[in-house]
Amino acid sequence: MAADFALYGYFRSSAAFRARIALNLKGIVPELRFVHLLKDGGQQHTAEYKALNPQGLIPALVHDGHTITQSLAIIEYLDEIVPEPPLLPKDAYGRARAREIAYAVACDIHPVNNLRVAQYLKRQGMTDDDGVVAWQRHWISIGFDAIETMLARSVDTGKFCHGDLPTIADICLIPQVANARRAKLEIGTWPTIAAIEAHAFTYPAFEAAKPQNQPDAE
Numbered sequence: 001m002a003a004d005f006a007l008y009g010y011f012r013s014s015a016a017f018r019a020r021i022a023l024n025l026k027g028i029v030p031e032l033r034f035v036h037l038l039k040d041g042g043q044q045h046t047a048e049y050k051a052l053n054p055q056g057l058i059p060a061l062v063h064d065g066h067t068i069t070q071s072l073a074i075i076e077y078l079d080e081i082v083p084e085p086p087l088l089p090k091d092a093y094g095r096a097r098a099r100e101i102a103y104a105v106a107c108d109i110h111p112v113n114n115l116r117v118a119q120y121l122k123r124q125g126m127t128d129d130d131g132v133v134a135w136q137r138h139w140i141s142i143g144f145d146a147i148e149t150m151l152a153r154s155v156d157t158g159k160f161c162h163g164d165l166p167t168i169a170d171i172c173l174i175p176q177v178a179n180a181r182r183a184k185l186e187i188g189t190w191p192t193i194a195a196i197e198a199h200a201f202t203y204p205a206f207e208a209a210k211p212q213n214q215p216d217a218e
Contacts, residue, residue, distance in 0.1 A: 005030035008052070008060040010037045011214035014110060014175035015071040016059040020214075021171045022075045024205035026082040030061070034216040037115055072106055075168050087168050097154075098162045101147060101169035105176045109143035113179065136183045144180065147173070148190040157192065159199045166203065174200050178211065 007023065007030040009016030023030055035043045035058050043049060044056045053060045053069045061068045061077070068074050079087040088095045111117070118132045127135065151157045161169035177187060177197045187194045200206040211217060 004063065006033055006062040007031070008033045008035050008049070008062075009058050009214075010035055011211045011217045013037065013058050014114075014179050015057070015106075017175035017178065017209055017211060018071040018106075018171050019059040019061060019074050020209035021166075021174065021206055022078050022087060024208055025085060025087065025166060025171075025203075026078050028078070028082065032215060036216070072102065072168070072172075075171060079168075085165070087166070087171065089162055089167060094156070094162055097156060098167040098169040101150065101161050102167075102172040104143060104147055104150070105172040109140055109176055110179075112139050133183055136179070137185055140176070140180045140183060140185060141189075143176075144185075144190045144193060148192055151192040151196070160196055166200065166205075170196065170200055170206075173197075174206060 005023070005028055007016070007019060009019065009032065011034075035049060037044055037058070040046075044053075044058060050056050052062075052067055055069060057069065059069070059071055059074060061074045063077075063081075068077050075087060088098055113136045118136075121127050121132055121135065122129075151161060156162055158164040160166050161173060173193065174197055177193060180187060187197065207213070
């Protein structure tokens with residue numbers, strides 16, 4: 001698909017990682033615009049970027065004169081304008097289940113572990129770098145324990161979180177696994193999650209979206 005999309009992101013951001021996976025699965029090649037979250041005090045805080053996204057967060061997707069922020073909104077927008085391949089199951093229960101797994105990551109694990117939370121903890125003197133990692137490991141582990149149970153006990157779990165095709169659930173889970181690896185967690189502790197991650201990276205859409213494969217990777 002022609003590059004009439006622009007994606008603002010940062011290679012290490014797991015939310016931007018989600019958007020990249022979704023774009024890749026849809027066969028969309030966007031113009032990439034990089035927002036470094038650490039340089040210059042964080043380029044997401046500039047007046048120019050906040051004019052685009054008042055939250056000062058990434059990713060942001062620009063398409064057809066509109067700016068869409070929040071990775072889950074971006075994923076569902078892409079699914080509506082480019083229906084194939086679908087990123088949500090066709091049945092109501094399947095859609096709910098895929099979303100509950102996605103939300104378990106995006107609403108419960110990720111928000112307490114992202115960069116601005118880590119920066120706040122250190123700025124307030126609550127902890128140091130080692131303490132931030134311990135904080136991240138704690139919340140990721142609690143979240144992954146629950147998601148592993150959700151996946152392992154369900155007959156609807158296949159090679160991916162729901163069945164044998166990638167959905168919004170996998171698009172959220174795989175970047176969070178990358179965060180867990182950065183926090184030095186042993187992913188084999190959660191065998192179903194580990195198996196889904198291994199299978200996901202047999203798909204070029206997931207492999208190409210990895211942080212280390214981005215033009216702005218350091």
